Amino acid sequence: MIFELVIGVLCVFGYFYIKLKFKWTFWKDHNVSHPQPEFPFGSSPMFGWNSFTQKYNMNELAKNQAIALGFPKFYGNYIFGTPNLIVCDPEMAKHILVKDFDHFVDRQGETFTKLLEGGHFVDQLWINQMTALRGDKWKSTRATFTPIFTAGKLKGMIKFIHEVTNDLVKSVGEEAKTGKPFELKEKFGKFSMDTIATCAFGVNAKSFEDESSIFAKNAKAMFRSSGEEILKFIIAMIPGGKVVLKLLDIPINKKYITLFFYNVIRNTIMHRMETKTRRNDLIDLMIDAMKAENCNKDDTEDSELDHDLRFKQTDEVTMVATALVILVAGYDTTSQTMAITSYFMARNPDIQEKLYQEIMECVGEMKDEKGHPDYNQIQSLPYLDMVLHETLRFNPLLGLIGRACTKNYNIPDTNIVLMKGNEVHINAMAIHHNPDIYPNPEEYDPERFTKEAKANRHPYAFLGFGQGPRNCIGMRFALLEAKLGLFAVLRKYKFVSTPETEEKLTLDPKAFLSVPKEPLIVKAVERS
Numbered sequence: 001m002i003f004e005l006v007i008g009v010l011c012v013f014g015y016f017y018i019k020l021k022f023k024w025t026f027w028k029d030h031n032v033s034h035p036q037p038e039f040p041f042g043s044s045p046m047f048g049w050n051s052f053t054q055k056y057n058m059n060e061l062a063k064n065q066a067i068a069l070g071f072p073k074f075y076g077n078y079i080f081g082t083p084n085l086i087v088c089d090p091e092m093a094k095h096i097l098v099k100d101f102d103h104f105v106d107r108q109g110e111t112f113t114k115l116l117e118g119g120h121f122v123d124q125l126w127i128n129q130m131t132a133l134r135g136d137k138w139k140s141t142r143a144t145f146t147p148i149f150t151a152g153k154l155k156g157m158i159k160f161i162h163e164v165t166n167d168l169v170k171s172v173g174e175e176a177k178t179g180k181p182f183e184l185k186e187k188f189g190k191f192s193m194d195t196i197a198t199c200a201f202g203v204n205a206k207s208f209e210d211e212s213s214i215f216a217k218n219a220k221a222m223f224r225s226s227g228e229e230i231l232k233f234i235i236a237m238i239p240g241g242k243v244v245l246k247l248l249d250i251p252i253n254k255k256y257i258t259l260f261f262y263n264v265i266r267n268t269i270m271h272r273m274e275t276k277t278r279r280n281d282l283i284d285l286m287i288d289a290m291k292a293e294n295c296n297k298d299d300t301e302d303s304e305l306d307h308d309l310r311f312k313q314t315d316e317v318t319m320v321a322t323a324l325v326i327l328v329a330g331y332d333t334t335s336q337t338m339a340i341t342s343y344f345m346a347r348n349p350d351i352q353e354k355l356y357q358e359i360m361e362c363v364g365e366m367k368d369e370k371g372h373p374d375y376n377q378i379q380s381l382p383y384l385d386m387v388l389h390e391t392l393r394f395n396p397l398l399g400l401i402g403r404a405c406t407k408n409y410n411i412p413d414t415n416i417v418l419m420k421g422n423e424v425h426i427n428a429m430a431i432h433h434n435p436d437i438y439p440n441p442e443e444y445d446p447e448r449f450t451k452e453a454k455a456n457r458h459p460y461a462f463l464g465f466g467q468g469p470r471n472c473i474g475m476r477f478a479l480l481e482a483k484l485g486l487f488a489v490l491r492k493y494k495f496v497s498t499p500e501t502e503e504k505l506t507l508d509p510k511a512f513l514s515v516p517k518e519p520l521i522v523k524a525v526e527r528s
């Protein structure tokens, strides 16, 4: 019996091995360079043995693949047997992200969505997020929520960011008083958490006051990938695996953390509706956006009706999913951008000094010198903008920008046809570190983002926020938040290196984003 079983397993194994070997000829047959695939996963930096061994950060792996292949315009890889394309050329990125967008509306292929569809409630929340939505559903959700991020709406929210900024400055001030080194990622993590909590969840997360804040703890846990999710994902891919997971009430995504946020958002929405209170924060704007959408759908309804009458169950899932995506897409990205920028300021005192001069000129022009800059003032600081762009050039948080091919696509100037279902990843990490595009790419230099320097470069050479109709919807919010926070801290304190400050950044192999592995240690010194 055991003998038959072993033979059976070996046959299945052998069958898949031979099948994959045949499929892994696609790129060779088309004469396209590609890294060698490894059984059984293939060669994608996103999904392979590295996902289990967690030796490299996947964005770093993507950069190393491009370097090893000599920065080709594009190269091939495989996810299991499916050929996928990785693009390292800005012009080709423009085709995929903008010109031929109708072939690449989705971020993920059908396989992934189908795995989650009809499953656990937690997984339903995740596939209804804007980042994961596909086709017309994505188009309508994006159109509904785009107006909540306009400049006018952000102006209304700036006061909430100012409140959290005061806490940040106080906290850095305390570090400066002790004279001891401290960690930047944690500091800006608190700032980003409290900003999103107040703007998107209507909650005071109290990260600066309360080290054990449950909101912050859950949010942090959300962003660390573990072998567990990948294992559940693989089980769901095995025939019958999805049914087993459903019977055992196990979602593929993190269950308790998702439900924690679901309850926070749901309670806030219910509270707003019952008490009819308004803060004009993202929650209110989301309720307005859903209300406007429902009015458009049925204009026979009385437009004066309050949103509580219009609010439906499906709306609840969409809203919770959207609030959740703001946290998921906005928390770690913004806090890491601020922490990495501050690290680079400590490592490059000349750049920090130039930024300080710009900030102090602005302070001199403010009506209340002790107050905060208003929306227009903070937007009129070119060097601050250049510094943040250089941080994201050096370290694009999302090093691989994904699109799924939704209609067969002839790769320009080739005879290669990408089939519906194949995925394309724009290797932003490789584009940002290609010495032909950015000379001395391993050097931190904000001068790369002067108006003249930008005009001399391909407009798609910077992909820190993606590009095209599916770019980062929260870009303005993120930049506003980061600028206000850094402005407030840097006008009062100087970041300086200490012997514990890392000389070079290495990326966390466990993280999905390109975030530093080591603590970012600096000292803060009060300016006289």
Ligand code: HEM
Pocket: 107, 130, 131, 132, 142, 325, 326, 327, 329, 330, 331, 333, 334, 337, 392, 397, 398, 401, 402, 463, 464, 465, 466, 467, 468, 469, 470, 471, 472, 473, 474, 475, 477, 478, 479
């Ligand atoms: C510095 C901070 C941030 C960075 C570097 C960043 C970067 C990105 C990137 C690279 C993408 C993919 C774009 C593409 O596929 O072309 C993206 C998508 C997205 N981001 Fe951000 N992001 C940041 C902050 C935020 C914030 C604060 C929010 C929400 C308030 C947000 C919400 C989103 C959403 C919802 C998407 C998906 C858009 C869609 O599929 O239509 N992001 N972001």
